[in-house]
Amino acid sequence: MLHLFSRLVVAATLLLIFAGGLVTSTASGLSVPDWPNTYGWFMFSFPLDKMVGGIFYEHGHRLIASTVGFLMVILAVWLWRAEARPWVRRVGFVALGAVVAQGVLGGLTVLFFLPPPISIAHASLAQLVFCLTLTVATVTSQGWHEGYQRMTGSAREGDRLLMRLATLTAAAAYIQILLGATMRHTEAGLAIPDFPLAFGHLIPPHWTAKIAIHFAHRLGALTVTLLVLATAGHVLAHHRRRPSLRNPAILLLIVLGTQVTLGAYVVWTAKQFIVNSAHVANGALVLGTALVLALRTHRLFGRHARQAGSSRVNRATAAHLGVRA
Amino acid sequence: MSPRLLKGLSVPVFALALTAAACGGNAKDAAAPAAPAAPATVVDPATAAGVTGTIKLDGAVPPVTAIKMSADPICARQNKDPKSDSLVVAADGAIANVLVYVKDGLTGNFPAPATPVVLNQTGCQYTPHVFGVQVGQPLQIVNSDPTLHNVHAMPNANQEFNTGQPIQGMKFDHTFSAREVMVPFKCDVHGWMNAHAAVLDHPFFAVSGPDGKFELKGLPPGKYTLEAVHEKLGTQTLTIELAAKDAKTADFSFKAAS
Structure with missing residues (x-):
């Protein structure tokens, strides 16, 4: 379930990147002049019938971003409670921190009229957030847990x-x-x-x-x-x-x-x-x-795979990798 | 993937965020307001001169550009046959929305009037499309539309601003602190909406009407450089010398874009 959920977060993040692309491509970045509010409304109470012109793209981007942020909180908490590997739990928290930073960058770029350094940082961090969620989805997959060995036999050394x-x-x-x-x-x-x-x-x-x-x-x-x-x-x-x-x-x-x-x-x-x-x-x-x-x-x-391969079911390595040996 | 690699990945994430935060905004600094050091200059009506003229296009008259307002149904309902104001040329070649002003030659101090210049948003277009305002003179921006607009001014010498007007009837007052020709305005909600303001330190400016005509009144005698500015066609200048009570003609001609 955790893996499935992480895949959902990956898909939502990709959608968010597309929505961000639409904001820039339609030059709608400043169509909502305030942040975090929208024309004085609390973001989630902004009337849908007022989402016209550039606001459709900019406010829509903010709503999707909020959803991704919410999903990321769930993912980080889920990893913290259910994931055995400390480094995977850390990835979850780094992803959460990155998405929060991403939101702040998005707000700053609006308040400062889209200065290129902040807008570029916003666009670049978005891709890192995507990579982090993708990493979680990859390392929580069954294939990863099994070391991708089952389908083809043992790994070729090196x-x-x-x-x-x-x-x-x-x-x-x-x-x-x-x-x-x-x-x-x-x-x-x-x-x-x-x-x-x-x-x-x-x-x-x-x-x-x-x-x-x-x-x-x-x-x-x-x-x-x-x-x-x-x-x-x-x-x-x-x-x-x-x-x-x-x-x-x-x-x-x-x-x-x-x-x-x-x-x-x-x-x-x-x-x-x-x-x-x-x-x-x-x-x-x-x-x-x-x-x-x-x-x-x-x-x-990698090093861990070779160690696991040499001792087959090496309990210590398996525990380190999060495999329940 | 090793934990070390992942730890390394977290570094650029925060480095990026910190770098961006450190960059801060590039909100343009407003130039210092001009100190009214000298007493107000009074032009003697007995000697005041004037200039009239016509702005013409040299070349084929371009077709009128229609605007698609389907992005906002309220705009589409309000403005049934909207046309762009960016290049308005009459059949005889007369160009509207050209700002003509005294660029050089004036001396003295011309205080800003207290009466505001009004920039109205009606039918999801700016009215007037081109206007002049004095440094320190109030500019009142009004939303007469039953839809929301943002008003985004993008000056170089003055402070950039972007303010929302979500409710019909809302007004926003602003004063510019430095001379600047021209300051573009846009509504990011409705991408077709734009206007241009000339911020000047004197009152000798005019905008050509649909017949291409303009008039500068009450000028003190002197030798002046006049400039005509159009948002798409660029600028034209000419020099004119005015004696007391002169009423001279100064016509401008812009080449049509090829």
């Missing part, structure tokens, strides 16, 4: 290369999201108006700060693409019979392809707001899928 590749891919995806958030909140999204070329050239023929930010995001996309291809290619070449790695690797290729396509359409449609928001949310999916793959590789080939 494959440190895959561990490093998968971790690097997740880290690169997050850096790329930081670049995207910077581009978004400095209004550099159309600084280069054509795609795949830049002003008709491979490299922009002239430079401004916005063009540099935009181009950095494109280079970031190229880097992430190469890393995803390397990671997924490695999995499909060496671990094709291991569904716990093969499935996220295939999914990673799909969400990456979708992301690049959406990125192109963001430029071609001059930032059509649904396309733009889908690009933000799908970016979270790229990061999240890379993270799950990295977590699973660590579970399969």
Whole structure:
């Protein structure tokens, strides 16, 4: 049940990221000028019939955020009471703290008229909150508890290369999201108006700060693409019979392809707001899928997995991992 | 995943939050209010001069842009055939909503009148769309619509503000503290709503009407630079010399956007 609930929180967080994307894409961030109230109303008593224009997006985002916050409190308490592994309980509390900080950042950015540093921090922390909830969902799964061994027999010793590749891919995806958030909140999204070329050239023929930010995001996309291809290619070449790695690797290729396509359409449609928001949310999916793959590789080939493998049912290790041996 | 890795993950979360909090807001500082050091300048009506003129578009007359107000059913009901005020050009090329003001050449101190300039939100549009107000003169913003608006001013030299007016009939008073041409206003609820204000330290400004005409009255004799400002077409300047009781003409022409 705890695992199912954590999956619900993951889905709600992803919805929240999409809703946040809609707020920025429709330029509705300041349509509710006060915070934490809404036009003087207590947030939850604001009349639904007044949710018009930009308020629909901004107030809707606040309502979804409050729901996620509430779900996160339940998740942290649930983990605290039911989870044996101290580090997993800590993840729950860090996620709760992060979502509270996220709410405060959201409020500050409204009260200070959307300054880029706060808005970028708000967008970046949102992705970390998503990663934390996804981590909880991953490590509370049955597959994690079983060490992903049952489906394929014992883990192949090592494959440190895959561990490093998968971790690097997740880290690169997050850096790329930081670049995207910077581009978004400095209004550099159309600084280069054509795609795949830049002003008709491979490299922009002239430079401004916005063009540099935009181009950095494109280079970031190229880097992430190469890393995803390397990671997924490695999995499909060496671990094709291991569904716990093969499935996220295939999914990673799909969400990456979708992301690049959406990125192109963001430029071609001059930032059509649904396309733009889908690009933000799908970016979270790229990061999240890379993270799950990295977590699973660590579970399969990391130090703890090797210890568990060598002693089979080593009680001490099992207890450390939270497995009820 | 090791506990150490997770512990490491928690660090950037709070680092980000702290960094953002430390950045604080970038609410623009208001410029210091101009100290009325000199006595008020009185223009002698016997010598006061005036300028009239017409603003024309050089090029094809652009079509009128319709506004879709479906995002707010109340706006859509109130304003059956809304048109954008951003570029209003008559069939003969006359341009409305162009602010003309004395940019340079004036000396003296022209105190702000106590009478407020009223910016009304009616039919989910700003009326007037372009206006002038003096530094220190009250600006009264009124919501005449049965829906809510936020009023978001985005100046550079003055203090930015964003205030909500959820109830019909609400009023909000504001005074600007520094000269600035132009200050954009927008309603973030209704993305099509925008207005522009010229904040000046003298009363010699006018906004062209639907016939493109404007009039500057009561100017002291002197040599002036006049500037015409349009939100989409940019600015035009000209120099004019006025003798006592002169009534001169100053026409402006803007090139149509290609």
